[in-house]
Amino acid sequence: MPFARLIPCLDVAHGRVVKGVSFVGLRDVGDPVELARFYSDGGADELVFLDISATPEEAVTMTSVVARVADVLEIPFTVGGGVRSVEDATRIIESGADRVALNSAALADPSLITAIADRYGSQAVVISIDAGDGVVHTHGGRVATTTPTVPWAIEAAERGAGEILLTSIRCDGRRQGYDLELTAAVRGAISVPVIASGGAGSAEHVAAALQIADAALVASIVHENPTGLPGLRREIENLGIQLRPLKDGR
Amino acid sequence: MSDVVVVDYGAGNTRSVRAALTHIGRTSIVSSDPSSIRDAEFVILPGVGSARSAMEHLDRTGASRALHERFDGGVSTLGICLGMQLALETTEEDGGVAGLGLLAGYVRRLHGERVPRLGWARVEPWGDTYYFAHSYAVESADAVATSDGVTVAVRRGPFLGVQFHPEKSGPAGLNFLERCLSPA
Numbered sequence: 002m003p004f005a006r007l008i009p010c011l012d013v014a015h016g017r018v019v020k021g022v023s024f025v026g027l028r029d030v031g032d033p034v035e036l037a038r039f040y041s042d043g044g045a046d047e048l049v050f051l052d053i054s055a056t057p058e059e060a061v062t063m064t065s066v067v068a069r070v071a072d073v074l075e076i077p078f079t080v081g082g083g084v085r086s087v088e089d090a091t092r093i094i095e096s097g098a099d100r101v102a103l104n105s106a107a108l109a110d111p112s113l114i115t116a117i118a119d120r121y122g123s124q125a126v127v128i129s130i131d132a133g134d135g136v137v138h139t140h141g142g143r144v145a146t147t148t149p150t151v152p153w154a155i156e157a158a159e160r161g162a163g164e165i166l167l168t169s170i171r172c173d174g175r176r177q178g179y180d181l182e183l184t185a186a187v188r189g190a191i192s193v194p195v196i197a198s199g200g201a202g203s204a205e206h207v208a209a210a211l212q213i214a215d216a217a218l219v220a221s222i223v224h225e226n227p228t229g230l231p232g233l234r235r236e237i238e239n240l241g242i243q244l245r246p247l248k249d250g251r
Numbered sequence: 252m253s254d255v256v257v258v259d260y261g262a263g264n265t266r267s268v269r270a271a272l273t274h275i276g277r278t279s280i281v282s283s284d285p286s287s288i289r290d291a292e293f294v295i296l297p298g299v300g301s302a303r304s305a306m307e308h309l310d311r312t313g314a315s316r317a318l319h320e321r322f323d324g325g326v327s328t329l330g331i332c333l334g335m336q337l338a339l340e341t342t343e344e345d346g347g348v349a350g351l352g353l354l355a356g357y358v359r360r361l362h363g364e365r366v367p368r369l370g371w372a373r374v375e376p377w378g379d380t381y382y383f384a385h386s387y388a389v390e391s392a393d394a395v396a397t398s399d400g401v402t403v404a405v406r407r408g409p410f411l412g413v414q415f416h417p418e419k420s421g422p423a424g425l426n427f428l429e430r431c432l433s434p435a
Contacts, residue, residue, distance in 0.1 A: 003370030245371035
């Protein structure tokens with residue numbers, strides 16, 4: 002098995018990182034490119050960019066962010082938000098992203114998963130699921146659908162999703178730990194890897210998630226202290242989780 | 252130093268490979284032109300997309316023949332991920348596709364605990380850790396390295412193929428590319 006992955010998630014709106022990043026050492030905390038490089042140097046295994054402003058007019062802005070990030074980043078990154086068609090996926094992947102994350106568009110038209118996977122491979126398709134009370138939610142977790150979470154994860158994987166990004170609405174933003182029960186239920190039902198998301202408040206929380214999931218998404222815990230990423234990695238490793246060895250800075 | 256030619260096969264992320272080359276001080280062009288591919292000092296066959304459309308594109312543009320000519324002439328080519336898999340005889344992907352046949356062996360779907368195999372893993376006997384993202388893997392008599400028991404590098408003559416993505420593997424990946432590109 003590959004090493005467990007630690008994945009900082011950056012919310013981007015109008016080409017800028019929008020929330021929660023506080024760090025005086027960066028010239029421009031809102032610049033996705035500078036922050037991406039900073040996290041990469043700090044030992045992030047991957048990055049996720051979520052375009053929370055995603056509208057058709059914003060597509061061009063996000064594409065240019067993706068291209069600029071790809072030019073400086075030597076670790077993989079996923080882009081989500083606003084991916085509603087094969088053309089959107091093409092635009093983002095050919096600008097240099099490794100993977101696209103789909104959420105409501107895949108729910109509305111599950112054949113989109115297969116169409117993108119056929120073109121770029123399953124490893125390029127992440128299905129993002131916002132889960133609460135046993136069902137999938139849309140609109141950033143505000144609207145409940147009638148689609149049950151676990152069967153949707155199974156269907157997404159069968160249709161070609163290469164990874165599930167699973168966010169617990171109940172835990173997200175509360176910093177009380179990930180929803181381990183939900184994560185275990187989804188991961189146990191499918192054979193593609195799972196990224197646990199929502200609730201990281203400490204290294205213990207992340208380590209507990211990584212006992213179950215293949216990767217853990219982290220947001221405020223790193224954004225509030227970007228220089229703390231290497232320390233967070235060490236703490237997680239001290240709790241018995243093997244992360245990839247970081248050698249020689251370049 | 253001449254430009255590195257990154258082979259274009261229609262779909263795929265050539266931008267990251269080119270960015271990595273820039274980081275190690277090399278210029279590159281993206282091309283499917285047979286004579287550029289045949290005559291380049293170094294060629295990279297990158298890896299995103301699907302096997303069938305990639306092979307069709309290589310055949311249609313004449314890039315396939317140019318890759319064979321380089322190989323026969325003993326000139327170095329690096330295949331990355333799908334770019335390595337295409338160099339073998341056949342692949343199971345897309346219902347079965349004939350590859351370039353530069354190297355012995357075939358490509359099979361992975362049957363590990365989690366597929367796709369995603370993330371950073373150590374490569375033996377080299378010892379370094381690189382980034383992987385694959386659902387298929389090679390089985391070849393030309394294997395030269397493994398990771399978690401899976402063949403992840405093959406070499407025959409001037410062709411080296413790797414399953415991992417050196418362009419996405421941080422400093423270790425850049426060092427790997429630099430070693431590939433430096434004259435023996």
